[in-house]
Amino acid sequence: EVQLLESGGGLVQPGGSLRLSCEASGFTFSSYAMNWVRQAPEKGLEWVSGISGSGVSTFYADSVRGRFTISRDNSKNKVSLHMISLRVDDTATYYCAKDMSLGPRAPDSWGQGTLVTVSS
Amino acid sequence: YELTQPPSVSVSPGQPATITCSGDKLDTKYTSWYQQKPGQPPVVVIYEDTKRPSGIPERFSASNSGNAATLTISGTQATDEADYYCQTWDSNTGGVFGGGTKLTVL
Numbered sequence: 088e089v090q091l092l093e094s095g096g097g098l099v100q101p102g103g104s105l106r107l108s109c110e111a112s113g114f115t116f117s118s119y120a121m122n123w124v125r126q127a128p129e130k131g132l133e134w135v136s137g138i139s140g141s142g143v144s145t146f147y148a149d150s151v152r153g154r155f156t157i158s159r160d161n162s163k164n165k166v167s168l169h170m171i172s173l174r175v176d177d178t179a180t181y182y183c184a185k186d187m188s189l190g191p192r193a194p195d196s197w198g199q200g201t202l203v204t205v206s207s
Numbered sequence: 208y209e210l211t212q213p214p215s216v217s218v219s220p221g222q223p224a225t226i227t228c229s230g231d232k233l234d235t236k237y238t239s240w241y242q243q244k245p246g247q248p249p250v251v252v253i254y255e256d257t258k259r260p261s262g263i264p265e266r267f268s269a270s271n272s273g274n275a276a277t278l279t280i281s282g283t284q285a286t287d288e289a290d291y292y293c294q295t296w297d298s299n300t301g302g303v304f305g306g307g308t309k310l311t312v313l
């Protein structure tokens with residue numbers, strides 16, 4: 088059974104930084120791309136970032152490019168999202184999502200999410 | 208790249224529900240559909256345009272043609288009431304979700 092456990096969310100001031108982590112189990116981690124998807128309160132889903140199974144290729148939404156960095160450690164079955172220069176509109180629940188393929192294409196399993204609140 | 212969905216769809220129990228998702232030349236890309244109930248993460252109900260994951264009821268089906276993908280729920284049940292999102296991958300934009308459709312079973 089695929090399990091994804093996010094951590095690292097919390098309250099941060101505008102301009103601050105935060106690192107989210109996701110520990111994965113139940114599948115061959117390096118064989119699948121991983122994604123971060125966020126959902127602002129009472130809003131829809133927004134894809135944020137994806138990383139290939141090898142970690143060589145990374146992808147970002149325009150809204151976060153240059154501020155967020157995705158990385159993975161296949162030896163620890165872990166994917167991270169380092170967020171800097173956070174803005175109020177980054178406030179959202181951030182979901183870690185396993186992709187159905189080696190390169191990002193579509194999530195097929197999701198964690199429960201971790202809440203990031205950017206506020207002064 | 209953008210995907211457009213109707214904000215809401217209403218259906219009577221036992222009737223078919225149809226949710227559309229439109230995007231430029233969408234049929235040249237794979238589309239997935241996700242169901243999200245309040246307070247829960249999304250669940251994939253359709254992937255690669257028409258495939259249904261194990262555990263998803265057969266009443267869920269989908270198609271993708273031209274500029275639109277369609278999710279159909281035949282014999283809609285009260286438990287199908289949820290938000291539904293279409294999703295695709297664009298080589299320039301990356302992952303893209305539609306705005307979501309709230310399905311109400313009246």
